[in-house]
Amino acid sequence: MTHAMEAERAVRAIDLDAVNADLDQADPLRIIRWSVETFAPRLGVSSSFGAESACLLHLVVQVWPQAPVLFINTGFLFEETLAFRDQLVERLGLNVVEFRPQIPTGQFLAERGELWKTDPDACCAVNKVEPMQRAVEGYDAWMSGIRRDQSSARADTPIVRRLGTGLFKISPIANWSTRQIHEHLRDNKLPYHPLYEKGYLSIGCTHCTRAVGAGGDARSGRWAGQGKTECGLHTMLGEKKDKGAGI
Numbered sequence: 001m002t003h004a005m006e007a008e009r010a011v012r013a014i015d016l017d018a019v020n021a022d023l024d025q026a027d028p029l030r031i032i033r034w035s036v037e038t039f040a041p042r043l044g045v046s047s048s049f050g051a052e053s054a055c056l057l058h059l060v061v062q063v064w065p066q067a068p069v070l071f072i073n074t075g076f077l078f079e080e081t082l083a084f085r086d087q088l089v090e091r092l093g094l095n096v097v098e099f100r101p102q103i104p105t106g107q108f109l110a111e112r113g114e115l116w117k118t119d120p121d122a123c124c125a126v127n128k129v130e131p132m133q134r135a136v137e138g139y140d141a142w143m144s145g146i147r148r149d150q151s152s153a154r155a156d157t158p159i160v161r162r163l164g165t166g167l168f169k170i171s172p173i174a175n176w177s178t179r180q181i182h183e184h185l186r187d188n189k190l191p192y193h194p195l196y197e198k199g200y201l202s203i204g205c206t207h208c209t210r211a212v213g214a215g216g217d218a219r220s221g222r223w224a225g226q227g228k229t230e231c232g233l234h235t236m237l238g239e240k241k242d243k244g245a246g247i
């Protein structure tokens with residue numbers, strides 16, 4: 001049996017309930033080590049280079065310095081986000097792999113107009129979900145920085161989830177509180193996104209991100225007033241519930 005076949009059989013045999021029982025309250029580094037031992041090299045880590053993205057990326061590169069960092073550039077990101085990406089590449093030596101929508105931004109605007117206002121799900125499908133589908137092609141699993149205390153929709157996020165497509169999604173910092181994230185960033189002298197201090201606690205596209213008032217849910221500044229909380233990966237990547245589905 002080849003190494004690839006052995007790896008495939010090992011992945012198929014994963015007992016998700018046992019893994020989640022074991023890792024539910026585990027330290028993120030232990031979860032990342034398990035992920036790398038189980039899935040690498042068919043493993044990536046997604047990052048939007050958002051408010052606190054430095055935390056997960058810093059943890060991941062301690063275990064696997066060359067981990068592919070899957071970055072979806074929708075064409076509608078803040079300039080500060082791209083500058084923050086470059087800053088973290090320099091600081092952490094990240095191996096960023098960028099994916100863009102198949103329709104260039106100018107063409108999208110000419111053909112679809114301000115689609116994020118009229119049909120944000122369709123806009124995300126073209127500009128976020130489809131590129132993410134391409135990003136994870138050929139992978140068995142990817143790690144994401146979502147956390148249980150970010151919003152009520154993410155409160156039940158398991159450490160490891162198997163999507164309908166068979167792909168595993170791992171959330172190594174799901175069990176960390178906002179306070180633990182801040183402590184990790186402070187203790188390791190890691191930067192926040194430049195807009196964080198202006199009240200942007202969760203940062204995506206310019207059209208769909210607002211600053212959050214004091215005490216607000218970190219995700220409430222995303223698609224504010226549109227009844228939308230996630231970008232739609234849950235359905236497009238075969239996830240059944242709208243819990244913990246975001247990039």
Ligand code: SF4
Nearest residue numbers: 120123124127205208
């Ligand atoms: S976050 Fe907004 S602008 Fe970005 S892809 Fe989704 S709907 Fe479009």
